[in-house]
Structure formats: structure tokens, C-alpha cells
Amino acid sequence: MRIISKVSLSLFIIVTFVTSVNNFAYAQEADTISPSIPGTPSAAVSASGQITVSWSASTDNVGVVGYYLYRNGARIADIPSVPYVDSGLSQAVYAYTVVAYDAAGNISIQSPQVLITAVIDTTPPSKPAGLSAVIAYNPPQITLSWAASTDNMNVVAYYVYRNGMHMKTASAITGTSYTDTDISTGITYAYTVVAYDPAGNSSAQSSPLNVTAAIDSEAPSVPAGASAMATSSSAIALYWASSTDNVGVVGYYVYRNGAKIATVASTSIPYLDSGVASGTYGYAVAAYDLAGNVSNASLPASATLFFDTTSPSVPSMLSATANSTSQINISWYPSNDNVGVIGYYVYRNDTRVATVSKNSYSDTNLAASTTYTYTVVAYDVSGNVSSSSLPITTTTLGVANAQPAQTTAAVTSTASTGTSINSATPALTSSLYRGLRNSQVQLLQNILIKTGYLGATSNTGYFGPLTEKAIQKFQCDNNLACGSANAGWGIVDGTTRDALNNLSGNAGQNTSSTAQLIAQIQALQALLISLLLQVQALGK
Numbered sequence: 001m002r003i004i005s006k007v008s009l010s011l012f013i014i015v016t017f018v019t020s021v022n023n024f025a026y027a028q029e030a031d032t033i034s035p036s037i038p039g040t041p042s043a044a045v046s047a048s049g050q051i052t053v054s055w056s057a058s059t060d061n062v063g064v065v066g067y068y069l070y071r072n073g074a075r076i077a078d079i080p081s082v083p084y085v086d087s088g089l090s091q092a093v094y095a096y097t098v099v100a101y102d103a104a105g106n107i108s109i110q111s112p113q114v115l116i117t118a119v120i121d122t123t124p125p126s127k128p129a130g131l132s133a134v135i136a137y138n139p140p141q142i143t144l145s146w147a148a149s150t151d152n153m154n155v156v157a158y159y160v161y162r163n164g165m166h167m168k169t170a171s172a173i174t175g176t177s178y179t180d181t182d183i184s185t186g187i188t189y190a191y192t193v194v195a196y197d198p199a200g201n202s203s204a205q206s207s208p209l210n211v212t213a214a215i216d217s218e219a220p221s222v223p224a225g226a227s228a229m230a231t232s233s234s235a236i237a238l239y240w241a242s243s244t245d246n247v248g249v250v251g252y253y254v255y256r257n258g259a260k261i262a263t264v265a266s267t268s269i270p271y272l273d274s275g276v277a278s279g280t281y282g283y284a285v286a287a288y289d290l291a292g293n294v295s296n297a298s299l300p301a302s303a304t305l306f307f308d309t310t311s312p313s314v315p316s317m318l319s320a321t322a323n324s325t326s327q328i329n330i331s332w333y334p335s336n337d338n339v340g341v342i343g344y345y346v347y348r349n350d351t352r353v354a355t356v357s358k359n360s361y362s363d364t365n366l367a368a369s370t371t372y373t374y375t376v377v378a379y380d381v382s383g384n385v386s387s388s389s390l391p392i393t394t395t396t397l398g399v400a401n402a403q404p405a406q407t408t409a410a411v412t413s414t415a416s417t418g419t420s421i422n423s424a425t426p427a428l429t430s431s432l433y434r435g436l437r438n439s440q441v442q443l444l445q446n447i448l449i450k451t452g453y454l455g456a457t458s459n460t461g462y463f464g465p466l467t468e469k470a471i472q473k474f475q476c477d478n479n480l481a482c483g484s485a486n487a488g489w490g491i492v493d494g495t496t497r498d499a500l501n502n503l504s505g506n507a508g509q510n511t512s513s514t515a516q517l518i519a520q521i522q523a524l525q526a527l528l529i530s531l532l533l534q535v536q537a538l539g540k
Contacts, residue, residue, distance in 0.1 A: 030104070031061070031062050031102065031103070031104035031106065032104070032106065033060070033061045033062075033102075033106060034060075034102070034106040034107060034108050034109070035058040035059065035060040035064045035100035035101065035102050035106065035107075035108040036058045036059045036060070036100070036108060037058065037100075037108050037109045037110075037111055038055045038056065038057070038058050038067065038098045038099065038100050038108065038111040039055045039056030039057075039111065040055065040111060040112040040114060041053050041054065041055040041096050041097070041098055041111060041112075041113075041114040042054050042055070042114060043096060043114055043116040045116060045117070045118055045119055046198065049087075049089050049090070049091065049118045049119065049120040049121075049199075050085055050086065050087045050089070050118075051085070051086045051087075051089060051094065051096075051116055051118055052083050052084070052085050052086075053069065053083055053084050053085075053086060053096050053098075053114075054082050054083040055067075055082055055083075055098050055111060056082075057081075057082060057100075058100035058108055060100070060102045060106075062102055062103060062104065063102060063103060064100050064101070064102055065080070065101055065102055065103050066078055066079060066080045066081075066100075066101060067079055067080075067081075067082075067098050067099065067100050067101070068098065068099050068101065068107075069084055069096065069097075069098050070096065070097045070098065070099075070110070071086065071094055071095070071096055072094060072095050073095070089118040089120075090118065090120070091117075091118055091119060091120045092117070092118060093115055093116070093117045093118075094115070094116055094117075094118060095113050095114070095115050096113065096114050096116065097110050097111050097112070097113050097114075098110070098111045099111065120199075121152065121153050121197065121198070121199035121201060122199070122201065123151065123152045123153075123197075123201060124151075124195075124196075124197070124201040124202055124203050124204070125149040125150065125151040125155045125195035125196065125197050125201065125202075125203040126149045126150045126151070126195070126203060127149065127195075127203050127204040127205070127206055128146045128147065128148075128149050128158065128176075128193040128194070128195055128203065128206040129146065129147045129206065129207075130145075130146050130147040131144060131145075131146045131191065131192075131193060131206050131207065131209045132144070132145055132146070132209070133145075133191070133209060133211045135211065135213060135214065136290060137214075137215075137216045137247070137289075137290045137291030137292070138290060138291050138292040139181070140181075140183055140184070140185050140213050141179055141180060141181045141183060142179070142180045142183055142189065142191075142211050142213060143177060143178070143179045143180075144160065144177060144178045144179075144180070144191055144193070144209070145176060145177040146158075146176050146177075146193050146206060147176065148176050149195035149203055151195070151197045151201075153197050153198055153199065154197065154198065155195050155196070155197055156172070156174075156196055156197055156198050157172035157173050157174050157195075157196060158173045158174075158176070158178075158193055158194065158195050158196070159173070159193070159194040159196065159202070160173060160178045160180075160191065160192075160193055161191065161192045161193070161194065161205065162180065162189050162190070162191055163189060163190050164190070167180070183213045184213065185213045185214065185215045186212070186213065186214070186215055187212070187213055188210055188211065188212040189210070189211050189212075189213070190208050190209070190210050191208065191209045191210075191211065192205040192206050192207075192208050192209075193205070193206040194206070215291075216246070216247050216289065216290065216291035216293065217291070217293065218245070218246045218247075218289075218293060219245075219287075219289070219293040219294060219295045219296075220243040220244065220245040220249045220287035220288065220289050220293065220294075220295045221243045221244045221245070221287070221295060222243065222286075222287075222295050222296045222297070222298055223240040223241060223242075223243050223252065223285040223286070223287055223295070223298040224240065224241045224298065224299075224486075224487035224488075225239070225240055225241040225486075225487030225488045225489075225491065225493075226238065226239070226240040226283065226284065226285055226298040226299060226300070226301040227239050227240075227301050227431060227433070227491065227493070228281070228283050228301040228302060228303035229303055229431070229433070229436075230303050230304065230305045230306075230339070231272070231381065231435070232308070232339075232381045232382055233278075233305070233306070233307050233308040233339075233381075233382045234274060234275055234276055234277075234305070235272055235273065235274040235275070235276065235305075236272075236273045236276055236281060236283075236303045236305055237270045237271070237272050237273075237435065238254065238270055238271045238272075238273060238283050238285070238301065239269065239270045239433055239491065240252075240269060240270075240285050240298055241484060241485070241486070241487050241488070241489065242266065242269065242484055243287035243295060244485065245287070245289045245293075247289055247290050247291065248289060248290055249266045249287050249288070249289055250265075250266060250288055250289055250290055251263055251264055251265045251266050251268075251287075251288060252264050252266065252268075252269075252271075252285050252286065252287050252288070253285070253286045253287075253288065253294070254271050254273075254283065254284075254285055255283065255284045255285070255286070255297065256273065256281055256282070256283055257281060257282055258282075261273065266287075270435070276305055277305070278305050278306050278307050279304070279305060280302060280303070280304040280305075281302060281303055281304075281305065282300050282301070282302045283300065283301045283302065283303070284297040284298050284299075284300050284301070285297065285298045286298070307382075308338065308339050308380065308381070308382035308384060309382075309384065310337065310338045310339075310380075310384060311337075311378075311380070311384040311385060311386045311387070312335040312336065312337040312341050312378035312379065312380050312384065312385075312386040313335045313336045313337070313378070313386060314335065314378070314386050314387045314388070314389055315332040315333065315334070315335050315344060315359070315376040315377070315378050315386065315389040316332065316333045316389065316390075317332055317333040318330060318331070318332045318374065318375075318376060318389055318390065318391075318392040319331055319332070319392070320374060320392045320393075320394040321394070322394050322395060322396050322397050323362070324396070324397055325366075325368035325369075325396055325397045325398065325399055326364060326365055326366045326367070326368065326396060327362060327363065327364045327366060327396070328362075328363045328366060328372060328374075328394055328396060329360070329361075329362050329363075330346070330360065330361050330363065330374050330376075330392070331359060331360040331361075332344075332359050332360075332376050332389060333359070334359045334439065334442070334461070335378035335386055336439055337378070337380045337384075337438070339380055339381050339382065339438075340380060340381050340436065340437055340438035341378050341379070341380055341437070341438065341439075341461075342357070342379055342380055342381050342437060343355055343356055343357045343378075343379060344356050344357075344359065344361075344376050344377065344378050344379070345376070345377040345379065345385075346361045346363075346374065346375075346376055347374065347375045347376070347377070347388070348363060348372055348373070348374055349372060349373055350373075350375075357437075357460075357461075357462070358460060358461070366396050367396065368396050368397065368398055368399055369395065369396060369397070369398040369399075370395065370396050371393060371394070371395040372393065372394065372395070372396070373391050373392070373393045374391065374392050374393075374394075375388045375389050375390075375391050375392075376388070376389045377389070427443075427501045428440060428443055428444060428447075428492065428497045428500055428501055429497075430497075431491070431492060431493055431494070431497070432444055432463055432491070432492035432497075433463060433490075433491045433492065434463050434464065434465070434467075434468045434490065434491075435463060436462075436463045437461050437462045437463070438461065439461065441459075441460075441461050441462060441463045441467070442459045442460075442461045444463075444467070444471075444492060444500065445459035445460065445461075445467060446459055447500050447503065448467065448470045448471075448474070451474075451503060453470040453471075453473055453474050454466065454467065454470040468490045469490075471490050471491070471492060471496065472489055472490045474496070474499075474500070475488075475489060475490075475496060478499055480495055480496055480499060481496075
């Protein structure tokens with residue numbers, strides 16, 4: 001028993017000694033280091049007078065626990081992190097400082113002071129102005145728009161009121177328009193708009209606008225003057241005069257053989273029906289408006305489409321003139337085609353050098369005193385190509401003799417496209433409209449040039465805007481049609497064609513004039529003389 005007591009006493013003494021040593025070591029390692037000084041605070045003021053205070057974080061040997069924020073020398077917050085929003089302020093100047101503290105209660109030195117003025121915004125935005133409305137009918141809705149308001153700070157958004165009641169929206173109306181879809185036709189609504197700023201200041205209400213959601217039951221007018229014409233072996237162009245409506249025409253429905261094939265905008269006239277197989281097709285057009293009202297269908301128009309395998313006629317009566325030491329001008333009589341000639345390929349010494357839409361070409365950058373041989377090939381809208389013309393050869397001028405010289409006689413009775421504007425004009429036999437290019441358009445332009453309606457010296461064979469304008473003036477002058485509301489205005493239909501033929505003194509005529517035949521004979525004579533000269537030169 002005595003031995004055990006001595007052992008227990010020894011253990012007690014050892015434990016007591018170790019505990020005392022540990023407590024002494026802990027006391028020696030206690031945290032007495034303060035955090036670093038927080039960075040100079042910065043502050044931002046909101047329109048409502050709130051001040052957001054920020055600063056750069058402090059550091060500590062153990063760890064920063066939080067910060068004390070002082071306003072005008074008084075501690076107002078104990079916060080764990082940056083930033084802090086100070087609210088409920090009045091308009092005044094405030095001084096902020098901040099100190100950091102750690103887990104041991106050590107406090108940093110107070111940061112530098114920042115001064116900030118809380119500005120309370122009490123100025124409302126300007127009253128919205130220029131309130132207007134656009135009514136849609138299908139579905140019924142009213143779209144409001146207005147001019148933007150101004151504010152000393154900035155405008156956040158707008159409130160829309162209908163009949164004095166604030167219209168609740170899923171999100172704020174930040175733009176200057178609003179569409180009201182919850183309406184009934186035949187009812188008048190009174191609208192006003194209010195602007196508000198970040199501080200919650202609201203403007204005065206705009207001047208009220210009364211809008212009636214009317215019922216549009218009036219259909220557009222029937223499209224007039226529908227006509228159809230094949231433009232290639234797989235496409236038909238459909239033309240018509242624009243319809244009118246009490247509100248506004250939106251577009252047109254296009255029908256082929258009784259079935260609707262397209263919906264086109266009111267600006268998409270003509271309509272091109274492409275990818276069509278050979279055959280005869282009947283077309284009609286109906287107009288529709290914003291409310292979905294549809295007009296009656298137009299009078300039918302038909303066109304026959306066939307696969308074009310016919311090549312244009314061979315360009316004839318080529319002539320060439322050496323204009324200088326580096327330029328040769330060539331021209332030829334236009335080719336004919338069952339559909340329409342689009343252009344010509346010009347070959348120099350068997351190499352194609354140009355693609356042109358008219359029947360003349362100026363070949364430049366040539367060598368002086370050098371002989372060149374030219375041929376021409378015509379092609380049509382379907383890509384069919386004619387046989388090559390008879391060749392013509394000429395030599396550029398030498399440096400010592402740089403005067404223009406023509407090696408073969410040109411067709412003196414033709415203009416740049418091969419048809420004289422002074423000779424008798426063959427009769428027009430087909431309907432013509434904008435976008436066509438063929439010999440009938442050439443004849444039309446001859447008549448218009450001779451009668452002063454088309455201010456040009458030569459025809460192009462292309463029915464463009466100038467030709468259309470000339471036809472419109474002719475129709476107005478002769479009381480045939482005048483204005484877009486009249487069917488066929490600007491189109492050479494049967495009535496206009498007869499008037500043009502009568503004007504030119506060639507009603508019912510469809511053959512070449514005597515003057516043209518004489519010109520062709522003279523050109524052929526010149527060509528034969530040129531060929532004889534070439535044969536003689538080869539014999540030498």
C-alpha cells in the first residue's frame with residue numbers, strides 16, 4: 001500500500017509540471033499583432049441618396065475577422081467584409097473611416113478619411129410627349145409610341161395607363177413603345193404614359209390619346225391588268241396593277257390553274273413562277289389587307305411554256321473599222337430568236353474577247369499595223385447559241401497613218417442596234433412590258449424615238465424604266481391609261497399596240513420596209529466586195 005501511494009504522488013507531480021510548461025508556452029505565443037491599415041475608402045452615391053462605401057481589405061498574421069465603419073466619427077457598423085451600403089441619409093456631407101480587427105481583438109490603425117455628399121434626387125423626368133398609335137386588325141392590337149423623356153439623372157422606364165388604370169407588364173417598359181393586345185374591336189381606349197427615374201420620381205402624365213379599335217371589313221380592290229409571259233424555258237413572269245385598300249394592301253395571293261402557289265408582298269410585282277414544266281398555265285391574283293380581307297381574284301391570264309431548243313439566227317453583215325493604231329470598232333445586224341436574244345459573244349482570232357448585249361463592240365489595246373479576224377455568235381434566254389457569223393478581217397492603223405479606215409462597208413441605215421430610226425418601222429405584233437429584251441422592243445423604241453417620246457438616238461432592245469416612262473406618257477397623251485390605278489399603264493397591250501402602229505403609219509404591217517431591204521442589199525454587196533478583195537489578196 002505504501003509503495004502504490006508513492007507512485008501516485010510521482011505521477012501527479014509529473015502531470016502538474018507538464019501542464020504548467022504548456023500554459024507557459026501558450027502564454028508566450030499569444031497574438032498581439034494588429035491587422036494592416038485598411039485602404040482609403042471610396043464611396044458611390046445613388047439617386048435615392050444611398051452611399052456605398054468600399055475599401056481595400058486588410059491583412060493579418062492570423063486573420064482579419066471584420067471591420068468597424070465610422071461615419072462622422074461615430075461607429076455605425078460592424079461588418080465582416082467589403083462593401084457597406086449606408087442608407088436612410090439626408091442630403092449632407094459625410095466623412096467615412098474604417099478599422100480592421102482580428103480574432104484576438106487587435107485593432108488596426110484607422111484608415112484615411114473620405115468625404116462624400118449624399119444627393120437626394122427630387123426632380124421628376126419630363127412629361128412624355130408625342131404619344132401616337134398604330135392599329136392592327138388581325139389579330140386586333142394597338143401599338144403606342146412616344147418621344148423619350150429627359151431627367152437630371154436618367155429615365156429608368158415608363159408606366160402606361162389605359163382608361164386611368166396602370167397596365168401591369170411582365171417587365172419594365174424601358175423603350176418608348178408598347179403594344180396592347182388585350183383589346184376589343186369597336187371600343188375606344190384612352191392612353192397616357194408616365195416616366196420615372198432611379199429615385200422613384202414620376203413625371204406628369206402625357207396628354208391622353210383616344211384610340212378606337214375599329215373593325216376593317218372592306219376588302220382591297222381587285223388586281224387589274226393581269227398578264228403572263230414566258231421569260232425562259234422554265235419560268236413565267238406574272239404582272240398586274242397594284243390594288244388599293246381603305247387601310248393598306250399587305251400582299252397578294254398568286255394562283256396557278258386554280259391552286260394558290262405563292263403569297264407575295266405588295267412590293268413584289270412582277271412575280272416570277274420558276275421551275276415550271278412545259279405547258280399552258282392560267283394565272284389569277286387576289287389582294288389581301290391588314291385585317292385579312294381578301295379581294296376577288298383578278299381576270300385570268302395565261303401563258304404557254306415550251307422547252308426552247310431554237311438557236312438565234314446567225315449575226316450578219318459584220319463591219320469593222322480600224323479607229324486608231326490600237327482600236328477596231330465592229331458592228332453587225334441583230335439576230336432574231338423565237339423567244340429573245342440576250343447577247344452576243346465576240347471572238348478575235350478564234351478567241352472569245354467579249355460578251356455584249358448590243359450589236360457593236362470596240363476592241364481596244366491592240367497592236368498597231370496588225371491584222372485581226374473577228375466573228376460573232378448570238379445566244380438567247382435559254383442558252384441556245386447561234387452558228388458563228390462569217391469572219392471579217394481588218395488591220396489597225398500604222399503609227400504614220402493613224403486615220404480611221406473602214407475595211408468593209410457598214411450597214412449605213414442602221415443605228416447602234418441595227419434598226420434605223422429614220423426608216424419605216426415594222427408593226428408591233430406582241431405585248432411588251434418592263435424586263436423584256438427582243439426585236440419587238442427595238443421596234444417599239446424606234447417608234448418612241450421618232451415621235452419624241454423616248455429621248456435617245458438609238459434603240460437598245462431592252463424594255464427598261466426609260467421605255468416604260470415613255471409608254472406611260474404616250475398612254476396619258478392619248479387617253480389610253482394614266483396613273484397606277486389604270487390597268488395596263490406602262491404596258492404595251494393590244495390597245496396601246498394598235499395606237500402605236502397607227503401613229504407610225506404601219507398598222508397591220510409585219511414585214512421589213514423597203515428602206516431596210518435596200519440597206520440589207522447594200523450591206524451584202526459590201527460584204528461580197530470585201531470577200532472578193534480577200535480572195536484576191538490570198539491569190540497573190
